[in-house]
Amino acid sequence: MPATIIMGGQWGDEGKGKLTDTLAASADIVVRANGGANAGHTVQTDQGVFKLHLIPSGILNPRCLSVVGAGVVIDPKLMLEEMDHLVERGIALDRLRISERAHVVLPYHPMLDGLEEAERLEGSIGTTLRGNGPAYSDKVSRRGIRVGDLIDSPVLRDRLSQELPRWNRILTNVYDAEPIDFEMLSEQLDGYGERLRPYVADTEPRIADALALGETIIVECAQGAMLDIDYGTYPFVTSSSTTAAGACQGAGVPPTQVERVLGVFKAYSTRVGAGPLPTELQ
Known part of the structure; x- marks a missing residue:
């Protein structure tokens, strides 16, 4: 069976998580396609209420x-905290996979996110300060560190030795902030990579095989269409593509294999953070 994409039609908080959870009950694979820990999907089950930020509702x-797809930016510290919380509540993680192509939110990304937002003053765009914007900036400028790098210590140290000096120059010269110590950062990330390694995989071939076998795939988008980096209320948008097209890219699902796109709306519009909101009352 071709894939189903679930996306928000507004500015997020439409209730996508509830719909995804309902459809995931009969799905073979659920893929998270975009965004990072700035997303929040609340799901209620017989075991209680679960608030997921990075891990798919499936x-x-x-x-x-x-599957956490290649289009997601992952803060490894927050990912591990979310995993630990699920295990504490009796949820097994043996069927969790993280794309080796997903990019990593590094400790200096949230720092830069906050410093850049403070610099904007009244022009604040309402970032969640999770570091997703700087992480996506690194990705498109081809400076990013991917999950596949994170779990390979020699490669990680090599990549950090190339990128950290630049970020430290920005932190110290532009923002008068403290630089980040290379050895401390490398050791910290090594620890994260060691714990995440069992869950990291080349997920795209698995998804391709599932499509060929007719398995049921749900692609779960974060945020909503009006926060899309290209088609949203720019510049008051998120840093990833939140549309069905972006879902295909971020999940590794060919557009020709999408059977339906379910846009989720709520009865009245709300948005978090700055930016225009039609029908807003003063």
């Missing part, structure tokens, strides 16, 4: 493979 279905 993790609550014991027969479903949950």
Whole structure:
């Protein structure tokens, strides 16, 4: 069976998580396609309420493979905290997979996010300060560190030795902030990579095989269409593509293999942070 994409039609908070959880009950694979820990999907089950930020809602279905796709930016510290919380509540993680192509939110990304937002003053765009914007900036400027690098210590140290000096120059010269120590950062990230290694995989061939076998795939988008980097209320947008087209790219699903796109709306519009909101009352 071709894939189903679930996306928000407004500025996020439309209730996508609830719909995804309902459809995930009969799905073989649920893929998270974009965004980072700035997303929040609340799911209610017999085991209680779960608030997920990085891990797909399908993790609550014991027969479903949950994939964090290449289009997601992952803060490894927050990912591990979310994983630990699920385990504490009795949720198994043996069917969790993280794309080796997903990019990593590094400790200096949230720092820069906050410093840049403070610099904007009244022009604030309402970032969540999770570091996603700087992480996506590194990705498109081809400076990013991917999950596949994170789990390979020699490669990680080599990549950090190339990129950290530049970020330290920005922190110290532009923002008068403290530089980040290379050895401390490398050791910290090594620890994260060691714990995440069992879950990292080349996920795209697995998705291609599932499509060929007719398995049911749900692609879960974060945020909403009006926050899309290209088609949203720019510049008050997120840093990733939140549309169905972006979902295909971020999940590794060919557009020709999408059977339906479910746009989720709520009865009245709300948005978090700065930016225009039609029908806003003063």
